[in-house]
Amino acid sequence: MNRQIIRLAIPNILTNLTVPLLGMVDMYLMGHQDSVHFMGAVALGGVIFNFVYWGFAFLRMSISGVAAQTFGRNDQSEMALVLERGLLISVTGSLLLLLLQVPLAHFSFWLLEGSAEVKAIAQDYFFVRIWAAPAAISLMVMYGWFLGMQNALYPMAIAITVNLVNILTSFIFVQHFNMQAQGVALGSVCGQYAGLLLAILLFFRKYRWIVPHFTLKIAPLLSHLRHFLDVSGNIFIRTLFIIFVFTFFTSRSAGIGDVTLAINSVLLQYLFLFSYFLDGFAYAGEALVGKFFGASDRKNLNKTVRLLLKWGFGFAVLFTLGYALMGDTLLQLFTEQEIVLDKGSNYLFWVILIPLASFGSFIWDGVFIGITASKAMRNSVVLAAVFFFFLPFYLLHPYMGNHAIWLSMVLFMGSRSLALTLMYPRITKKF
16 A cells, blocks of 8 residues: 555655745745845735635645546546536636736735835736636646546646746746746746646547547536535635635735745745645545545555555654754745844744644645545634634734744644544544
8 A cells, every 4th residue: 555655645746846846946036136025026926826726726626536536436427527627617717817817916915915115026926927827727627637547647747847847937037038026927827838738748648538528518517516516615615714824924924024024935935845745645645545435445545544644744753853954044045135044043943843733734635635525624724724823823913923923824734633633533434
């Protein structure tokens, strides 16, 4: 079983690690501009796209679990329909985003805190990067479906292509054409469309046999739509609350000040680095748990869950030790701004706590997606956000300042881990 987990986890880890690497490169490029405002602007603009793209992340997660179950049942017709439903939603949603980009931008920057200088740069970034939406959202569907088919190599190849093209073009636009924030935004657009083109080519290379199962008839598309929408709806709400937490984190950092925004934006990259690494095992869990659940194989399902948690804990310990040993280097990798380096060192210990507090939430997410227990996922995040993030922050911020937002983040991640651990035995009794 460990061999199967590693076979799926390693490509997913390589896939996921390119995502925080990309954010780190953007932060590096902006951290070496002539003002701290560029770092904050890209972070603030990125918050909007986190909100938008994470809002559509339910497509990847729900399709992954549902597709894995159809794979376990060897239902080829439903495999095709799962992909078709997801692509129809992604195309419709992304076109609406493009049509409504101006009011979306006005509302977002009205809602978010930040200085006038930061917001002006962030708007330039937004109106370039928004054109990546159709490709980015469609790729979420393709990633989820490939993973449901127990294929982690294709998402890895696509994601590496997306991010390598993104990094290369961002460097060219920023360093050689002096496009600054607009340059990293245009790099994102180039990367996403390069990835979509590769996804289409890979699909026809291996899954051409599924094309005859596609249909334009309404009845087959609606046949299992209710279950798909139930799972997707709960995951959407769950994702929305996670977006609220991270959007609030960045927006409130901007409200405290441009330097605090820069510090928190840099340190948050290390949370993302760990989360994307461990999500490689979570994605392996989605595929394997979904397959065993679809095949009604309780023994292998439970064995998979136990092994995934052991892997998660082991890497949490390694990351904790690594962050503790790196110390001030965590900040120095991204910026030469002396004020950021000086004040940022006061918050480094929160980053050290993140891996042990959060590993359970990432692993359990993969397990719960595999068994399509989306209601429990929704409830755990809503409770954690309300009672362990927002409530502690508002109670403690007057006394702790920026430390309060980091403490709240640690409590949020830890409470999610605990809630899902307690929910799992009750949910699997029905299996």
